[in-house]
Amino acid sequence: MTTQPKIGWIGPGIMGRPMCKHLMKAGFPLAIYARRPESAQELTDLGAKFYETPAALAANVDIVISMVSDTPDVEAVLLGRNGVIEGGKSGLLVVDMSTISPVTTREIATKLAEKGIRMLDAPVSGGDVGAIAATLTIMVGGNADDLAYARPALEVMGKTITHIGNHGAGQLAKACNQLIAAQTVIAVTEAFEMAKAANVDPAKIRAALLGGFAYSKVLELHGQRILDENFQPGFKAHLHNKDMHIVTDTIAAFGLNLPGTQRAADYMQALVDEGKGELDSSALAKIVQQKAKAI
């Protein structure tokens, strides 16, 4: 029997908690840091050790996994005062499972490497449902050896683990996922709007198109939500909006012009600006519907 690496978890939120439970159940010794210690209560009750700072956590584990909200949060817990970089020994592996900027991810990896700390970016898709069911899709950037070391832990939390490329490549894949999903919602909703204007039942359109070349998961799942006008989340619009900002920042960093993606980002921002950020991200359809009537 080999010894499981000790894991230090940063950010036991709605995604993190079920993921932590899978790790503990699989026998990984788990330590935790949380900005709000009460969010760690459930896990410390199960035996996870709590540390007061990311630095203290990092000093006592083999792998740090971060699962926090946004790019600045990851920078703070990894590179900031009392951050992982201050406590982590050379050889520590940091696995950032948050969804953040691919460009910043590369910068963080470089800074950690200067202290001998290794890093993988490993954002997920599948939401809290996937976290609970341990069916997350995990997209990984970084070195293959580091992924091999982390893989047993990742396999406890996810179903599909794909090594995309070097540092930031996992985040890049996640960004691609988000920009395609948002644009597909626009396409599907525009089709439905054309059908409605022509007095044709969009539900029949969806059903017919599911069997053909226009098939997408978005048509199948979000298409039904849009027909039902049921925007209970699911994946909240304000989170998809955050991800679309990552996308547009990335595009800007590389000097690209991607007009379809830019429009999808603008629509998602408009949805959030209307105070609908707590709805499912498929509520993007509402903006498409407003625009459709704009002439």
Added chain:
Amino acid sequence: MTTQPKIGWIGPGIMGRPMCKHLMKAGFPLAIYARRPESAQELTDLGAKFYETPAALAANVDIVISMVSDTPDVEAVLLGRNGVIEGGKSGLLVVDMSTISPVTTREIATKLAEKGIRMLDAPVSGGDVGAIAATLTIMVGGNADDLAYARPALEVMGKTITHIGNHGAGQLAKACNQLIAAQTVIAVTEAFEMAKAANVDPAKIRAALLGGFAYSKVLELHGQRILDENFQPGFKAHLHNKDMHIVTDTIAAFGLNLPGTQRAADYMQALVDEGKGELDSSALAKIVQQKAKAI
């Protein structure tokens, strides 16, 4: 044994010829009209009777099926001089399997109805491959009774036959299919461009995303064509461009503003304007790639 209805076929082209053969094989008596009689040669050799005009054809059959290039062609063979309307008896059923304007389809159906001639619109997706394999998806608009009468013939040519709604609804569904497919090509290509700019292998992105929420047939099939830069048709860009004109005409007819669809139509026109109309329609990626570098 019931008597099969006599079928008169207008337009034995690259799609029509294999469809006619399936009908003949299934025992339907077949007659043909073709603007260029030589295109009917193969079928008359097999025993199909040739008529010199659509009117003469219509006078001698129970069902007329039209499979021609574009809206004006359908108007010409159905409503024009020596057209079906001049020869068809009351009770004749016209099944237009061409891809044309939903709005014009409604007008044609109204004019034919004044002479007691019934009509279904029944455009297909699946291309010449689907026509040969008899696996076409057939989207039908018109009356349910008329579809019931035509269904045995349609079942010989297609795998999925969906009754969408009244006259024009089949064409509307096909138009939705085309606008979603074109926009999805743009979304997928923009994702690939972002990956390439970040020095991440777009093939890895495609592979990872196939298992998740960004999945679409376009990502799977056109995505691979785009990665391979293999734009052998397939479904030619100039035909998709024709279909996008149907889409934009339909949008205009209903006073809709669908910016994503409009951009997809503009890009497809740009592709054809560059002389690339004979490539597969997934070559739309080339326009996305040009735009991506435009700043």
